[in-house]
Amino acid sequence: MSLPFQEPVPEAARLSPRLLLIDPIRVLPSLLVPLAGVLVAGGFSPRSFIWAALGVAGSVLYAVVRWATFSYTITGGRLELSRAFIGRSTRVIPLERIRGVDVTTPFLHRLLGLAVLKLDTGAGGDKQEGELDGITVEEAERLRGVLLSRHHAAAPELQERPAAPRDHVFLKVPRAWLRYGPLSGAYLFTPFALVAGAVGLAFQWGGELGLDEDDAVAAGEWLWGHPLLLIGVAVVLVVLMPFLGAAMYAFFNWNFVLFGRGDHLVAERGLINRRVVSLERRRIRGYEIAESPLERRARVARLWAVVTGLGDSQTRGQLLPVAPRAAVGDIAAEAVGPFSEALRPHPPAARRRRLFRAIAPWVAVALVMYALGYALIGVAATVLAVAGIALGLDRYRSLGHTYDGTRLSVRSGSLRRAQAVVERRAVVGWTIEQSWFQRRAGLVTVIAGVGAGSGGYKAIDAGETQAAAFAAEVTPDWMAPFLKR
Amino acid sequence: MRDALRDPANQVSPRARSLWFAEAVIVTVLLVVGLVLLSMWMTGWDFLPQWLLDRTWVAALAIGLVLVPFVLAEPVVRFAVHRWELAADVVYARSGWLSRKWVFVPVSRIQTVDKAQGWLERFFGLATVEIRTASYAGSSTIRGLDYEVAARLAEELSRRAQELRDDAT
Numbered sequence A: 001m002s003l004p005f006q007e008p009v010p011e012a013a014r015l016s017p018r019l020l021l022i023d024p025i026r027v028l029p030s031l032l033v034p035l036a037g038v039l040v041a042g043g044f045s046p047r048s049f050i051w052a053a054l055g056v057a058g059s060v061l062y063a064v065v066r067w068a069t070f071s072y073t074i075t076g077g078r079l080e081l082s083r084a085f086i087g088r089s090t091r092v093i094p095l096e097r098i099r100g101v102d103v104t105t106p107f108l109h110r111l112l113g114l115a116v117l118k119l120d121t122g123a124g125g126d127k128q129e130g131e132l133d134g135i136t137v138e139e140a141e142r143l144r145g146v147l148l149s150r151h152h153a154a155a156p157e158l159q160e161r162p163a164a165p166r167d168h169v170f171l172k173v174p175r176a177w178l179r180y181g182p183l184s185g186a187y188l189f190t191p192f193a194l195v196a197g198a199v200g201l202a203f204q205w206g207g208e209l210g211l212d213e214d215d216a217v218a219a220g221e222w223l224w225g226h227p228l229l230l231i232g233v234a235v236v237l238v239v240l241m242p243f244l245g246a247a248m249y250a251f252f253n254w255n256f257v258l259f260g261r262g263d264h265l266v267a268e269r270g271l272i273n274r275r276v277v278s279l280e281r282r283r284i285r286g287y288e289i290a291e292s293p294l295e296r297r298a299r300v301a302r303l304w305a306v307v308t309g310l311g312d313s314q315t316r317g318q319l320l321p322v323a324p325r326a327a328v329g330d331i332a333a334e335a336v337g338p339f340s341e342a343l344r345p346h347p348p349a350a351r352r353r354r355l356f357r358a359i360a361p362w363v364a365v366a367l368v369m370y371a372l373g374y375a376l377i378g379v380a381a382t383v384l385a386v387a388g389i390a391l392g393l394d395r396y397r398s399l400g401h402t403y404d405g406t407r408l409s410v411r412s413g414s415l416r417r418a419q420a421v422v423e424r425r426a427v428v429g430w431t432i433e434q435s436w437f438q439r440r441a442g443l444v445t446v447i448a449g450v451g452a453g454s455g456g457y458k459a460i461d462a463g464e465t466q467a468a469a470f471a472a473e474v475t476p477d478w479m480a481p482f483l484k485r
Numbered sequence B: 001m002r003d004a005l006r007d008p009a010n011q012v013s014p015r016a017r018s019l020w021f022a023e024a025v026i027v028t029v030l031l032v033v034g035l036v037l038l039s040m041w042m043t044g045w046d047f048l049p050q051w052l053l054d055r056t057w058v059a060a061l062a063i064g065l066v067l068v069p070f071v072l073a074e075p076v077v078r079f080a081v082h083r084w085e086l087a088a089d090v091v092y093a094r095s096g097w098l099s100r101k102w103v104f105v106p107v108s109r110i111q112t113v114d115k116a117q118g119w120l121e122r123f124f125g126l127a128t129v130e131i132r133t134a135s136y137a138g139s140s141t142i143r144g145l146d147y148e149v150a151a152r153l154a155e156e157l158s159r160r161a162q163e164l165r166d167d168a169t
Helices: A019-027 A029-041 A046-069 A107-111 A137-148 A154-158 A175-184 A186-206 A213-224 A227-253 A293-297 A325-335 A348-372 A375-398 A436-441 A464-474 A476-482 B015-042 B050-054 B057-081 B119-124 B147-163
Strands: A070-075 A078-084 A088-094 A100-104 A114-120 A131-136 A168-172 A257-261 A264-269 A275-280 A284-291 A300-307 A318-324 A400-403 A407-412 A417-423 A427-434 A443-450 A456-463 B083-087 B090-096 B100-106 B112-117 B126-132 B140-146
Touching (some): A046 A070, A070 A137, A088 B147, A100 A137, A168 A325, A175 A293, A175 A300, A175 A318, A186 A227, A264 A318, A284 A293, A284 A325, A293 A300, A348 A443, A427 A436, A427 A464, A443 A464, A464 A476, A476 B083, A476 B090, B015 B126, B015 B140, B057 B090, B083 B147, B090 B140, B112 B119, B112 B147, B119 B126
Antiparallel strands (some): A070 A078, A088 B112, A114 A131, A168 A257, A257 A264, A400 A407, A427 A443, A443 A456, B090 B100, B126 B140
8 A cells, every 4th residue: 555645744623713603693692582571571581681691601611612622633644533521532534435525604604704514425324424613714625625635536526528418218108107107106195285285375375365263263163064075075085096196196207218328327207397317327336126016916116226325316216107017127127237036035934023013013902992992993903903914924925135146135015015136346334133023033134234225225034044144145255254154 | 143153252341331230220210210200290190090199109119120130131231242353354243232233344345433432431441433334234333342442443443444445335
């Protein structure tokens, strides 16, 4: 490993002391509240003023302590953030891992010539990766330079490419496929959403039309007094579900086109607002297929790409609307690669566990309700418990995992059966979890940590040796030292 | 998992037992005190049956008694379960008490290494090392380490993480 240039002698730096002004400025208005009381209520309350003053003093003290106990250092190719008061903590971030630096200046910061510097290490999830809140703007610029100076990987991504023409259209979704839309379930609730929206709008505009809360209450009472009308409205809404659902689905997914442009996959859709999402192909690490039971019957499915560094992957990663499985397979193979390995089933103990989990809660509810004398709820819970048998069996049938040499796959779920296929190189670690109940059954949940998509893909209720063997099969170098021979 | 995986090589510091015991005691005491306060307040609840109103302290006592074996067992069990190892540039850590968790984090995928010490940990001379990758499922927290051991481990990990540059994700 060749050493890059050595930085000047590292020295722990603090945030700018100007930061100390921000919190007091922020809480100062609370001192004005008791003063405002003088004007409005005509009586000055010394006690409330003292409380407010104590609050301000406390927040100033807190700000001073936070400022005095925090420091950062760039040394030996890494950034160290440390805080030491009663407890101590140090975060070390290798500069090599820093993918981006984001400098922002919120209003108060700008007044004081300060900035907030946020680090992007490419880690998924919401957890803050590193933040310097309250350094001077000049220091922020200097740090940006230092932190990114050894950054090689970002260069090609930052280059602006000229917009290439559509070079290859993978799929133009036929209009006929729009009829699959309502099967996914999500759009079926459109009528209710529309009614809720209309009520919200009525409240918003009602004020301007001279209506107030009393009118709203009166309208509610009038409706409540005409139960037949209410039931009629409910029936109409239920009947409308598939139609409005289909219309709404068509509105969003009209003329769905998936095409390649340069090294991006681009999905375009929508009737009036054309929504365009481009995914960089070299960041795609796999895909996820989801099906509801209705969709399985109709042999259709939904498809998402698993992409590194893509927030909101459930909407933005969508590669296809609800589409026939054959088309889903083709596009998945095109975007990621072919995958046809059969899933390996999980041990029979997993079936017992799925069944127990699908049935037992409803049995418990039913028993309690019968005991308390709510027979009707008890009957409903009994019905759900019986339905749980089918659900549990299907959940067990869904369970599986496999590896074909370059990609691993896991599947689970019944009402939303989801199968993920992820490249081996995207795996950043493994977690094996075992609850107390799983331990009794000799089962574990093995999670492949992936720095893309949902962050982790689970093989639920695998056998103990099966789980360890799976991890070892995908990443033998990592697991071999820890396996029992 | 006894048949599939071997134990990680290193135990945590024996003082971790004191830490876990202290934490469990603190939580239990807070819970019981809370229940006692609640029972003092409950005397005004006339919708409860009389026999319970006469003995509102029963709940606090019962919960306290139920928790005692857990408080005694947790430090011992945790000390047996919590183990860690750094071998072949992979961190292998086991944790848990009633449940179990095994985590494997290759050093080449580490994004940040945190070394932290809360006030109770400081009292016992212990520290926590938190290793984070781009995924929650590839991130590990090793608690109950001796402060020196934690400092060395964090130092070693951040040094190796720098050497093994691997940006595949």
